[in-house]
Amino acid sequence: MQTRTKRLSRNLIPRLLRVATHVGALVPLASILWDYWFYELSADPIREITLRTGKSALILLALSLACTPLNTLFGWKQLRPLRRPLGLYAFFYATLHGLTFVWLDYGLDLGLIRDAIFQKPFALAGLATFLLLLSLALTSTRWSRRKLGKRWEQLHRLAYLAGITAGVHFLWLVKNAYTRPLLYGAVLSEQLLMRAPPVRDRILSWRTHLRERVLERSTSDA
Numbered sequence: 001m002q003t004r005t006k007r008l009s010r011n012l013i014p015r016l017l018r019v020a021t022h023v024g025a026l027v028p029l030a031s032i033l034w035d036y037w038f039y040e041l042s043a044d045p046i047r048e049i050t051l052r053t054g055k056s057a058l059i060l061l062a063l064s065l066a067c068t069p070l071n072t073l074f075g076w077k078q079l080r081p082l083r084r085p086l087g088l089y090a091f092f093y094a095t096l097h098g099l100t101f102v103w104l105d106y107g108l109d110l111g112l113i114r115d116a117i118f119q120k121p122f123a124l125a126g127l128a129t130f131l132l133l134l135s136l137a138l139t140s141t142r143w144s145r146r147k148l149g150k151r152w153e154q155l156h157r158l159a160y161l162a163g164i165t166a167g168v169h170f171l172w173l174v175k176n177a178y179t180r181p182l183l184y185g186a187v188l189s190e191q192l193l194m195r196a197p198p199v200r201d202r203i204l205s206w207r208t209h210l211r212e213r214v215l216e217r218s219t220s221d222a
């Protein structure tokens with residue numbers, strides 16, 4: 001009976017996390033559609049959609065990159081399967097963001113789009129991020145993982161590069177309002193740092209030490 005309850009809670013938590021991920025990731029889209037429907041998308045709806053989709057893509061990318069460091073730090077293994085959906089949602093919002101730019105803003109005029117991208121360095125950094133996310137999304141299937149073998153892990157480290165170029169895009173486009181991009185940069189740097197083998201090994205040995213101490217305490221108390 002006890003093992004059944006344990007198994008149930010073991011399966012329930014990942015399921016709840018998965019549902020929360022899908023629901024949470026779709027909230028920004030629902031909110032954009034709602035505000036569009038009720039004419040509440042500010043006086044400049046195209047800019048509003050650009051900003052909201054860009055922000056959502058960035059947050060979801062950061063959350064996807066946070067799963068591994070959080071597992072290292074706290075042993076939250078349940079977060080690892082969320083990396084893929086979070087990354088795919090980041091790509092989804094990045095696609096909406098890019099489409100808003102090229103379609104709604106520039107009317108699919110290729111000459112204008114090319115000029116805008118090469119004249120605005122922040123747009124070039126955005127494009128680089130989008131292309132990185134595209135390559136990650138295309139190779140995120142089980143089939144690609146099997147086909148690419150070890151190279152898959154190496155390829156998917158590009159997610160961190162996408163995190164960096166997204167940060168550059170963000171930092172470049174804000175004018176004198178550096179708080180948000182710097183906050184994002186700090187979170188990303190900390191995530192990258194925790195992936196470094198010496199730091200990761202140190203955290204893991206600290207966790208093992210802590211667990212042993214707790215176990216020792218509980219056996220001596222019993």
Ligand code: HEM
Pocket residue numbers: 047050051052053054055057058061090094097098101123125126127128129130133166169170173
């Ligand atoms: C396809 C290439 C991209 C282009 C052409 C592009 C272009 C833009 C433009 C024009 C803005 C609005 C600037 C303003 O009016 O102040 C913007 C904002 C933004 N973009 Fe992009 N972007 C691209 C890709 C991305 C990607 C892939 C991400 C994230 C993963 C991203 C994240 C952001 C963020 C966070 C903002 C600012 C949102 C805010 O201030 O709240 N962009 N982008």
